[in-house]
């Protein structure tokens with residue numbers, strides 16, 4: 001009977017084997033195999049603790065640790081042979097360890113797959129968050145490098161996708177950089193709540209055996225130990241927090257992607273995409289398409305879907321573990337993979353993009369973009385802002401109506417005159433935004449310093 005490959009972990013209680021459909025629906029090994037390292041690391045810590053509290057002999061511990069090493073190398077080299085009863089990574093590892101060392105049969109002492117899977121997933125998520133943060137920092141470095149290269153180049157800033165006021169290109173690029181800095185904050189926040197050891201919670205209620213949860217936590221490098229065994233095995237908010245942080249990050253990448261798409265259009269012509277990060281058309285020979293940016297925009301939908309999907313899965317679950325929770329892993333794994341790849345591709349795309357600062361300056365040099373400067377110029381000379389707004393607004397209306405150019409109308413008004421008309425010269429308006437965090441070159445220089453310091457801190 002022990003040789004029956006369909007024999008389940010819980011075979012003692014059951015008279016027959018599982019139905020084929022049950023097995024297929026139930027099995028998570030195809031996707032949770034990805035956590036084999038975490039599963040093995042968790043088992044090592046558990047076995048060392050069992051030995052320390054007298055539930056394992058030294059030689060049994062060493063035999064199981066050796067077997068775990070072997071399973072790890074079989075998994076790493078893809079030589080691990082699965083059998084039908086390996087329903088998930090936990091059963092597969094334990095089954096193989098027990099084949100290699102009889103003491104493997106003691107390995108599950110005081111442990112359930114419920115606290116085991118939560119531990120594995122916490123370990124995996126902690127590592128994945130660190131990876132993603134590293135990629136975000138790398139992308140921020142690229143944005144910073146492009147901002148530095150841009151010098152004092154400027155472009156129109158937009159509201160409602162209508163030209164508003166000129167800003168430096170560096171300021172615009174760093175706007176995305178700061179959003180990514182907050183993504184790092186959110187990821188760190190999620191990491192802090194992930195960094196809790198739940199091994200020792202058992203199936204749901206702890207154990208009658210003298211387990212040392214704190215020892216396991218320290219061994220696994222977790223910052224904290226769980227407070228409540230029921231919560232420990234039922235909680236997946238750390239996954240939700242991570243999915244939320246990834247979804248917001250994805251939305252930021254989507255917005256950046258959308259700008260690249262606009263900027264690469266013939267109508268804007270603000271960027272030239274490198275061939276290696278663009279695609280062509282199968283029919284139209286002239287086309288060069290910004291597919292990476294479009295995919296960054298498209299992937300955000302998928303990331304939001306993973307978050308709302310898991311929220312929906314978890315919302316009706318009574319305490320504690322329910323098999324529904326097995327649905328936590330695929331969205332998380334996919335969200336991490338999606339964000340990783342999107343970050344890498346966008347990074348290459350932005351690094352290889354040429355910014356057409358001549359086109360940007362030409363668009364930003366419309367005298368209308370300096371209308372606010374005119375109003376503020378009047379304010380500095382005592383006019384209430386509302387009146388100043390009306391004075392300039394009336395000139396804009398007349399200029400647009402074709403009566404005369406805005407420059408002529410401004411120069412011809414004795415409340416304004418030649419000194420005010422000089423503000424409409426190309427390149428003047430952008431230099432006038434000098435306040436904290438503003439879009440002018442002087443403020444941008446200070447902002448670049450702040451961004452460099454933040455990046456240096458995050459990059460450590």
Ligand code: ARG
Nearest residue numbers: 028088113114117321325326
């Ligand atoms: N594969 C399961 C999961 O991912 C492991 C936990 C199984 N626990 C149980 N009581 N059946 O959630």
